[in-house]
Amino acid sequence: MAKRASIFDCELCGTLSDGEYAFSKFGQEGGGTLSGMTASLVPVESLDSLRAERHHVKRCTKCGTFYRYDTSYEYLVNGSEEEEELVRLAPIEAKDRMSPEEYLRVMREYEERADEAGPKLRFHVVKSLAMHYLAEGDSDAMKRLMGRHPDLTPRIMGCLKEWRGRSSDPLLAQLIREAKGERGLLAGDGG
Numbered sequence: 001m002a003k004r005a006s007i008f009d010c011e012l013c014g015t016l017s018d019g020e021y022a023f024s025k026f027g028q029e030g031g032g033t034l035s036g037m038t039a040s041l042v043p044v045e046s047l048d049s050l051r052a053e054r055h056h057v058k059r060c061t062k063c064g065t066f067y068r069y070d071t072s073y074e075y076l077v078n079g080s081e082e083e084e085e086l087v088r089l090a091p092i093e094a095k096d097r098m099s100p101e102e103y104l105r106v107m108r109e110y111e112e113r114a115d116e117a118g119p120k121l122r123f124h125v126v127k128s129l130a131m132h133y134l135a136e137g138d139s140d141a142m143k144r145l146m147g148r149h150p151d152l153t154p155r156i157m158g159c160l161k162e163w164r165g166r167s168s169d170p171l172l173a174q175l176i177r178e179a180k181g182e183r184g185l186l187a188g189d190g191g
C-alpha cells in the first residue's frame with residue numbers, strides 16, 4: 001500500500017474548516033450539499049441502517065483524517081430539506097480506528113509540521129496536540145505548545161474542558177488556573 005499523504009499536503013482537508021455545514025431545500029435553486037466537495041471522504045463503517053447512513057465517521061482516502069458526518073432529512077409539503085454537518089476529529093478521537101503505531105506517527109507529524117498548517121488547519125493541529133498531551137499528562141509539552149500559540153489558548157482550553165470535564169482532570173484544572181493567572185487570557189471564564 002502506498003504511504004498515505006499527510007494532512008499538511010492534502011488538497012481536500014486543507015480546504016475544509018473544522019466544521020462544515022450545508023443546508024439544501026429540494027426543488028429550490030441555491031443551497032449546496034457537502035457530498036459533492038467531499039467525494040474522497042469515505043465511511044469507515046458499514047452503512048447498513050438508516051441511522052448509520054445519517055450518522056457515521058468518514059475518512060479521507062488521501063491523508064487518513066477522520067470526520068464525523070451527520071445529516072437530517074425532512075419531508076415537507078413545500079419541498080424536502082436536508083441539513084448536513086461534517087466535523088473534523090482530532091486523531092485521539094479516532095484512536096480506536098488506528099493502530100497505535102499509526103496514531104503516534106500522525107501525532108509526530110503534527111508536532112513536526114504544526115507551523116506549516118494553513119489557516120483552515122492550524123486550530124485543528126494545535127488542538128489535536130493539546131488533547132494528546134493532556135491524555136499523556138505531559139504538562140511541559142502542553143505549556144510549550146500554548147507558549148507558541150498564545151492566541152489559540154482560550155479556545156483550546158474551552159475545547160479541552162468540553163472534552164475532558166475540567167473537574168475530573170487535575171492537569172487541565174491546573175493549566176487553566178495558570179493560563180488565567182499568567183496572562184489573564186481566560187478572563188470572564190466564570191471560574
Ligand SMILES: [Zn+2]
Nearest residue numbers: 010013060063
Ligand atoms: Zn485529507
